[in-house]
Amino acid sequence: MTAPDTDGGSPPATGSWTDVCSVDDVDVDDVVRVRNEPPVAVVNADGDFYAVRDICTHEDFPLSEGLVCDRRIECSFHGAAFDLVTGETDSLLAEGPVATYPTRVVDGRVHVLLPG
Numbered sequence: 001m002t003a004p005d006t007d008g009g010s011p012p013a014t015g016s017w018t019d020v021c022s023v024d025d026v027d028v029d030d031v032v033r034v035r036n037e038p039p040v041a042v043v044n045a046d047g048d049f050y051a052v053r054d055i056c057t058h059e060d061f062p063l064s065e066g067l068v069c070d071r072r073i074e075c076s077f078h079g080a081a082f083d084l085v086t087g088e089t090d091s092l093l094a095e096g097p098v099a100t101y102p103t104r105v106v107d108g109r110v111h112v113l114l115p116g
């Protein structure tokens with residue numbers, strides 16, 4: 001239930017595991033913003049949890065307003081889709097990948113490794 005270390009394609013050099021929500025807070029194939037600073041959204045993709053920076057790289061729209069499909073999150077504003085593992089996108093609108101963060105589940109809680 002964890003995503004590999006990625007931060008827009010490269011692993012974070014340092015960080016700390018942060019308890020951000022319960023596994024029950026994010027339904028299957030849903031996405032929820034769990035922090036504002038930095039903005040972080042947790043995605044439940046078929047029971048696996050992923051974390052992304054909750055800001056689309058096109059026009060700073062919250063990805064937590066988007067849709068989860070095929071291990072990607074699609075921005076609901078103009079449709080750019082980002083890979084939940086790598087953050088990469090093939091959208092010509094987006095200005096590069098979105099940051100992704102490693103996750104783990106401990107006692108029913110989702111933890112995210114945030115840079116810091």
Ligand code: FES
Pocket residue numbers: 056057058059060061075076077078079080093
């Ligand atoms: S703001 Fe996300 S695709 Fe335009």
